[in-house]
Amino acid sequence: xxxxxxxxxxxxxxxxxxxxxxxxxxxxxxxxxxxxxxxxxxxxxxxxxxxxxxxxxxxxxxxxxxxxxxxxxxxxxxxxxxxxxxxxxxxxxxxxxxxxxxxxxxxxxxxxxxx
Amino acid sequence: xxxxxxxxxxxxxxxxxxxxxxxxxxxxxxxxxxxxxxxxxxxxxxxxxxxxxxxxxxxxxxxxxxxxxxxxxxxxxxxxxxxxxxxxxxxxxxxxxxxxxxxxxxxxxxx
Numbered sequence: 001x002x003x004x005x006x007x008x009x010x011x012x013x014x015x016x017x018x019x020x021x022x023x024x025x026x027x028x029x030x031x032x033x034x035x036x037x038x039x040x041x042x043x044x045x046x047x048x049x050x051x052x053x054x055x056x057x058x059x060x061x062x063x064x065x066x067x068x069x070x071x072x073x074x075x076x077x078x079x080x081x082x083x084x085x086x087x088x089x090x091x092x093x094x095x096x097x098x099x100x101x102x103x104x105x106x107x108x109x110x111x112x113x114x115x
Numbered sequence: 116x117x118x119x120x121x122x123x124x125x126x127x128x129x130x131x132x133x134x135x136x137x138x139x140x141x142x143x144x145x146x147x148x149x150x151x152x153x154x155x156x157x158x159x160x161x162x163x164x165x166x167x168x169x170x171x172x173x174x175x176x177x178x179x180x181x182x183x184x185x186x187x188x189x190x191x192x193x194x195x196x197x198x199x200x201x202x203x204x205x206x207x208x209x210x211x212x213x214x215x216x217x218x219x220x221x222x223x224x225x226x
Contacts, residue, residue, distance in 0.1 A: 033213055042218035043204060058213065090158055096211055103149065104214055106158030
């Protein structure tokens with residue numbers, strides 16, 4: 001079974017703090033993704049990575065950065081947390097497209113509250 | 116610009132009846148479509164998918180239909196069960212691009 005784990009299920013941080021969200025997958029997937037989910041807005045892509053040391057901006061990268069030093073680990077960084085970054089953060093991973101499977105596997109999510 | 120649209124935020128269905136969730140897309144380059152199911156406080160889980168070369172894919176109680184000319188797909192759940200109550204996301208991609216998700220439809224199956 002594919003497993004994507006996220007470092008925290010619930011997190012409360014103060015405005016201005018630097019926040020690290022960690023994601024680890026155990027299936028040797030090349031691709032990894034960070035999304036946030038907000039009511040009425042669905043899942044919005046923040047950043048993604050197709051290889052170690054590689055990163056690409058998604059639809060809403062402002063206020064975030066990422067790090068991928070190892071294949072299995074993809075970290076999302078909030079440089080200076082703000083209240084509008086209160087959200088559910090979801091990490092996902094997948095194999096590169098192979099014409100057969102395009103499934104992304106998701107972690108359980110981190111509910112971040114910034115006060 | 117929303118490329119994947121789920122126009123119904125919510126849907127209520129009686130247990131045992133059919134649930135039909137709809138999804139429209141605008142990008143004609145999309146070649147693969149997926150449905151995910153999400154319970155509160157959990158990550159989305161993959162449900163069923165369909166390639167653009169097909170018009171139907173079935174897996175147990177779940178069937179996805181694709182109408183390429185109308186840029187429309189639908190998920191049918193028959194019979195609906197209370198455990199199917201969740202938020203359902205439609206997603207699409209072209210090539211190796213990340214999935215593009217709709218905003219989701221909350222399905223409530225009433226016993």
